[in-house]
Amino acid sequence: MTPVVSIENLKDHVGEEVTLQGWLYRKTGKGKLQFLQVRDGTGICQAVVFKGNVSPEDFAAGKSLTQESSLRVTGLVKEESRAPGVPGGYELDVRELEAVQLAEPYPISPKEHGVEFLMANRHLWLRSSRQWAAMRVRAVIIQAIREWLDGHGYLNVDTPIITPAAAEGTTTLFEIDYHGEPAYLAQTGQLYNEANIFAFGKVYCFGPTFRAEKSKTRRHLQEFWMVEPEIAFCDLDQLMDIEEQFISHIVQRCLRECAAELQVLERDTTHLERVTPSFPRIHYDEAVAMINEAAAKGELVPGYDEPVPPMEWGDDFGSPHETYLAAQFDKPVFVHHYPTQVKAFYMESEPGRPEVCRSVDLLAPEGYGEITGGSERMSDPDKLLAAIHAHDLPEEAYGWYLDLRRYGSTVHSGFGLGVERTVAWICGLDHVRETIAFPRTLTTMRP
RNA sequence: UCCUCGGUAGCUCAAUCGGCAGAGCAUCCGGCUGUUAACCGGACGGUUGUUGGUUCGAGUCCAACCCGGGGAGCCA
Incomplete structure (x- = not known):
């Protein structure tokens, strides 16, 4: 049994054979080569499956993996500048692969999604x-x-x-x-x-x-x-x-x-x-003066695309006032x-x-x-x-x-x-x- | 509560003046030894938020309602 290591600690295992267990974040491939981005909760690591390095069964298992399928992969840790991930820079040259569970079609694709959909799938x-x-x-x-x-x-x-x-x-x-x-x-x-x-x-x-x-x-x-x-x-x-x-x-x-x-x-x-x-540290009196001076000059609130509204001494700041003040x-x-x-x-x-x-x-x-x-x-x-x-x-x-x-x-x-x-x-x-x-x-x- | 924008395939969006509902992604099948949201070919995929109205004909126009985004107020 090779040791199970977490992705955040991979940098300490370069040249060793280790096992990662986690989930398939993304996958891409090219015929005899598969790039699996595996996440384990501590980071994301690219696992490279080359047909010549694994058994035909394991290669087929890799091809069958769907997004978010759970898996274990064992292989050699390599420093590799092309490898994406978090933190990235290291990849696993896979020797063995086990699909733990093939995930059903996953609703959150790598493309863009709206807030309502994402919140429903929080x-x-x-x-x-x-x-x-x-x-x-x-x-x-x-x-x-x-x-x-x-x-x-x-x-x-x-x-x-x-x-x-x-x-x-x-x-x-x-x-x-x-x-x-x-x-x-x-x-x-x-x-x-x-x-x-x-x-x-x-x-x-x-x-x-x-x-x-x-x-x-x-x-x-x-x-x-x-x-x-x-x-x-x-x-x-x-x-x-x-x-x-x-x-x-x-x-x-x-x-x-x-x-x-x-x-x-x-x-x-x-x-x-x-x-x-x-x-x-600014006094409220000073803040009101800054705001009214900006309002008189017609200055815009950063990020709002509207002028700073004037205010009376004694009122609380509105949201645009706070934004203007903080931006100074x-x-x-x-x-x-x-x-x-x-x-x-x-x-x-x-x-x-x-x-x-x-x-x-x-x-x-x-x-x-x-x-x-x-x-x-x-x-x-x-x-x-x-x-x-x-x-x-x-x-x-x-x-x-x-x-x-x-x-x-x-x-x-x-x-x-x-x-x-x-x-x-x-x-x-x-x-x-x-x-x-x-x-x-x-x-x-x-x- | 008020102002404003929106709701079309699983997701993100398109659909000209009111005239056959369409792409990309995802999924499935096939191809490719260095991909970075890969790429190429094929397949599958629809109660256009709901109800009613106008019209020969409504995703499109009108009304009401439902749901959501952004903002205001209030606050951390």
């Missing part, structure tokens, strides 16, 4: 190399997230998914029946994170989160993953310091470890290589001190300027939009109670949250990072539905 689409690459990068991003937080003193304390009420009171929630009582799927773990920091200092929660909004854009899912760090004794400026270290670590680790995947995705990594501390910088950009009225009730207001709050969003370059949202949290119990009243929220539901300000309150801050938007940005994908194995979009719940 369970098969995942085998395609671009989807494979995106999922591998996603996994590395998640590793990098945990690695950085675990290595910087953050304790992973996960927060409930079933919650009694809207944490922020604004967005639409999925309602479930909790033994006769209405309950909701969490849209953030943040309020619970705030309880946790008073026990553990620095924490993060990492899990799925749910938004029932009728959002139908390339940046939205109904179910998505979010990591939310929260830090005691941390103000807004320190929060931005943390975020830029954190984001830079994630990007740099992907560049180091996912070169083959990013190449499959045809990602131009020059933008990503610049993602190192520090990131530009060659790194992710922090926009801080948003108007209090467009942000959540728990954000700390700026001393001497109550109309703005100590909040910050991070806008990714290249039109990927907001990837983090965070703030310094309100720490005074009386101010917080007034904010709860001002937002018409039920005081009794926030009793425990107010308690946090009564027993050892301190300045504290936190943010949430959307995993799918981060994956889309790093992979250069044009839609978040390709950043998670089985996306839940407004129109798709199956498979």
Whole structure:
């Protein structure tokens, strides 16, 4: 028996006879010669079957292989510059071939397909190399997230998914029946994170989160993953310091470890290589001025083919505004001190300027939009109670949250990072539905 | 919810002014010793999203509905 090796490790077996087990990704041939592209989950390798090197039965078995048939091939590993694949450059000179199962006609051909068809066949689409690459990068991003937080003193304390009420009171929630009582799927773990920091200092929660909004854009899912760090004794400026270290670590680790995947995705990594501390920081006032100046000059929003729309101070940015702003910088950009009225009730207001709050969003370059949202949290119990009243929220539901300000309150801050938007940005994908194995979009719940 | 574009073979698309529903790919058969989404020859493949209307005649025109894409709002 020859050893079974994985394609990602083939480079260590040049000149040896090995067995690959996997699936037929593509096939082409020329009479007495067959080129089988075999994938095994770790990569794609070309296996060359020459009639003179194998038994007549094995040669016939090779010819009979259909796309996505499962197989085992044994042969000699060769370095070969002509060999396609991932990572490519190595091929298997086949001596034995076993068809494990001949696949029925496979619906996803190497030609182009529409989104509707591919989404209906998501369970098969995942085998395609671009989807494979995106999922591998996603996994590395998640590793990098945990690695950085675990290595910087953050304790992973996960927060409930079933919650009694809207944490922020604004967005639409999925309602479930909790033994006769209405309950909701969490849209953030943040309020619970705030309880946790008073026990553990620095924490993060990492899990799925749910938004029932009728959002139908390339940046939205109904179910998505979010990591939310929260830090005691941390103000807004320190929060931005943390975020830029954190984001830079994630990007740099992907560049180091996912070169083959990013190449499959045809990602131009020059933008990503610049993602190192520090990131530009602009005040909301300044951002509004930039937008209105661009609007007055009739500048176009990159990629939209329409002029930058003017805006009033006090409004939140629209999607074209965010895209314009992000395009003015060659790194992710922090926009801080948003108007209090467009942000959540728990954000700390700026001393001497109550109309703005100590909040910050991070806008990714290249039109990927907001990837983090965070703030310094309100720490005074009386101010917080007034904010709860001002937002018409039920005081009794926030009793425990107010308690946090009564027993050892301190300045504290936190943010949430959307995993799918981060994956889309790093992979250069044009839609978040390709950043998670089985996306839940407004129109798709199956498979 | 609103704006906008679309739905024709398993897939991607074409079909002139309303006049015989057509290609490529996939699949099957045959050929080829270096293919990169190979190539060459042949075969198979249709309730034109649904319902109704106009017409001698509808894929094409009209109405309603269904499904999907892109965008807006909201957000990560």
